[in-house]
Amino acid sequence: MMREWLSVLACSAVGLALASPEGVCQSQTSPVSGTVKVDGSSTVFPITEAVAEEFRKTAPQIKVTVGISGTGGGFKRFTVGEIDVADASRPIRPAEHEKAVQNRIEYIELPVAFDGVSIVVHAKNTWIDSLTLDEIRRIFTDGSTVKRWNHVRPAWPDRPVRIYAPGTDSGTFDYFKEVVVGEKGAIRSDMSVSEDDNVLVRGVEGDENAIGFFGCAYYFENRNRLRAVPIDGGSGPVAPTHETIVDGSYAPFSRPLFIYVNRRSADRPDVRTFVEFYLSQAAELSEEVGYVRLPEQVYETARSVFAARKTGTHFLDDRGEKRHGRFVELYR
């Protein structure tokens, strides 16, 4: 009786091993193989997902797993060395940089695309023709008394304001907060919050009184259900389109998207191959998913930075404080 059970067990174990489609491989003579762990921003996720998918076609032996913990969540894991690549929709912050230094993690900062954070409303929302930065500030600051749309402009209807926003782990949230209320400010707390931008899209498209914000790729992907509000940053209302994001006129919400690579992981052949592939395909694939490609010279710079394994961030100075300036000037 016992013997039969044991043989059944052994057979099923063997069967399972053989049935598993990739089979059992003792990679003694196979080409580069390994696992690349990526996690972080859900804004950057569509690009990384596209790259991982295309990469699989060229190098099926290398497994790439992509998570969506949010930029903050990704950095938390990155700075303890748990993942090889962190997707980020904002540059690394001083506190995260400190943590990395403490854990002896060196990183290589690589931009991959441009994004324009789109402020969207329901497709049937006809009254919002544009929003000034000031109005945005009034709506979103913590303690805001704007509860109905006619609090913003008296001509607008008396309807409740419903907000859908990314969570605090989101780089989009950090970026938006910094632009709208500044580093020391705070955003109001009575919003529907989710790390998953898809959830936000869903929320806004189902509520005529809703307003939300997320990366422009999610807007372009759902253009028939949503309306992006033109933003008046001081020189007239500008809607987020490919052109306005590229030339920077969609201000102040145009921003670069990054990946951060662990320097020690970069020395591994599997990670190195993946990142080189990423940088070579980022222009094309980022446009395909709805973002905007960077100028070619920036990609060149990124490739040389990676090849030379230059570590550190271009956005914090030696004292660990933020540098300000145009992206193209800072990253060189």
Add this chain to the structure above:
Amino acid sequence: MTRHAIHVGAALVPRRRSRARTRVVEGLIVVVLAGCGFFSILVTFAIIGVLLEEARAFFTMPGVSVGEFFLTTTWSPMLGAEKHFGVWPLVLGTGLVTMVSAMVSLPLGLITAVFLSEYAHPALRAAFKPALELLAGIPTVVYGFFALTVITPFLQRIDPSVENYNAASAGLAIGFMCLPIVCSLSEDALQAVPRGLREGAYALGGTRFDVALKVVVPASLSGITAAYLLAIARAIGETMIVALAAGSLAHLTLDPRQPAQTMTGYIVQIFLGDAEALGVEYRSSYAVAALLFILTFVITILGNRVMHRYREVYE
């Protein structure tokens, strides 16, 4: 059968020398089995231990107090200038969704059970049972998907003010999920009523309606109560349906057309957001999980005790 037993028995009676050895081996086997049997107690202690420890760590963090947790009504752990940890919006969200589900599963489940037990032809019962088992066996993700893509648009057609994420769809889906539980447990309770009671009632001229509603149901009330309690415990602990369909807005509302965040929905939100941090938000999910566990555990214990009691009465 008895001949077989005798053969087996005869073969089992060992010689005197190896009888001692058999006793030792048997003792070992019993110890191993006992270990397996008591493993579940270990699991319970692990649950209580981990949750209480993390909840304690949460409450000892600066800016957090037990009083605020249980007495205030704003839950905004991540946004705003100050973090607020009043748990009532989450509890109320859970309550709202559970209430909607109870309005579906409790009455419908009981009446279906009455139908199956008192009225239905045995062939019909035999056909119903597997269908109910199937309904009970459908994974909750499927119900969540159903709530999001079918129930919500359906509700929106009836009442356009229903939002894309709302408590009603989730509640209805959970109700359908719990219906088989209520039905099968109630039916067991109804079936456990001795035939003598029924036959006496029929003999006195009662119709099936009279017998069912005036004799059988009251007699099995404790079993039905147990069924209700267990179904509610299940509804409170449901995660995937609310994660997909109910939204993530933690506010005090009793309007099922609006989104509502439940305790389980919040826990999922935190664990999907970041899994490595040791900050206040992360710990708060453990505190919420501890509260959730205590709630469901108490209700389940109550339900099991009631069920035990009614079973003893009739056996």
Add this chain to the structure above:
Amino acid sequence: MSGSNGRSRSPRLRRWRDRAFLILCASIAGVSMFVLAWLIGEMVSQGVAHLDRDFLTSYPSRRAASAGFKSALWGSVWLVCVCAAVALPLGVAAAVFLEEFAPQRRTWRAMHSFAGLNISNLAGVPSIVYGIIGLTVFVRMFGLFGSPNLSMYDQWERVRLQDGTHAAGRLVEQSDQSLVLEHPRDGVRSIVSAAITSRDSIHIRRHKLELSSGRRLAGPHIGRTSEGLLELDTDDRERVVIDPAEVVSYEYSRVLTIGHPDSFFYFRLPLGGSVLAGGLTLMLVILPIIIIACREALRAVPSSLREGSLALGATRWQSVRRMVLPAAIPGIMTGCILAVSRAIGEAAPLLVVGGLLVVFAVPQNLMDDFSAMPLQIFNWAGRPQEDFHRLAASGILVLLMVLVAFNMLAIVIRQWFHKPLT
């Protein structure tokens, strides 16, 4: 009864009320059937379009048209196998103990009945709580073995060559023909692949160096500068530059791992977000269900079998093993199959343990990251595009078909073994 509240009721009125109530009951009972039919109908109508061979053999994709269920399907298979392999023996053994070996002495009996009661209560615990426990106990292992992230440590390759010697070092380059390894003392070596008999991936906990000056250094990370000098990160978090020529002796200590990440039997501690951790967490979820079902099956065996066997001089274990268990096997198998089918559909604990990952591969060993059918459905369902909803519906159809197959198996077993036990 007819005159119980003083009002006289005509028989016709009462019959009519009886009939009306019957119709009410029947229609409400029909509601559940209607909902079931509606649900399945919706899934079929939305999902059947995508359901083809390609769906089952391709990986997820950003384009709905080419996305597939392969990684989720095989991930589920691995998870359920691990779960069943642990839960089934544990559950059956526990049920046997609780039913057949009730102790005589009072204290033990109290514990015994407490264990039984405990299991009914555990069955009602929300599955996400089990996920949280799984995260602490199986993924992080209470922090006892360090972090689950082996990327913290230097990862080296160690190979055994045909002539019996070993070589180890950091992997610099890898191709079909050769392997290039860098060793702190031996420098950069190129090894022909054909000469390799076996290969391991190891993680270095600590490097230990002794220099010609007598100085001893130790630390977790070692690297090489562009000038060819060694750079050691010491335990005190300092960085020391060393001339390789000064190194007198060198040795390293390893982190516990067995095998290579690509091999079938790769194992490391702590388990991290691996298939093993996920399977063990699922085991926690279904264990109470298995125990309860098996206890029912054992209870259904008539006590005459036990008593007869005991009367003939068999010990308790012998009676259980030879008489009771074989008689209860159909019930036990049915219970186990139903419990396992529950495990297939669980998503919440896996979300907590593994996270929502997009995985483009099938698990190759127990330590791999995993995807699972319910998780992939959850992922697709959360996207706003209609195409992904249809994909989710196709995934649901696959999942339901698997579950129906399991249920059928249980029913068949029930029928097959339905022998009257006199």
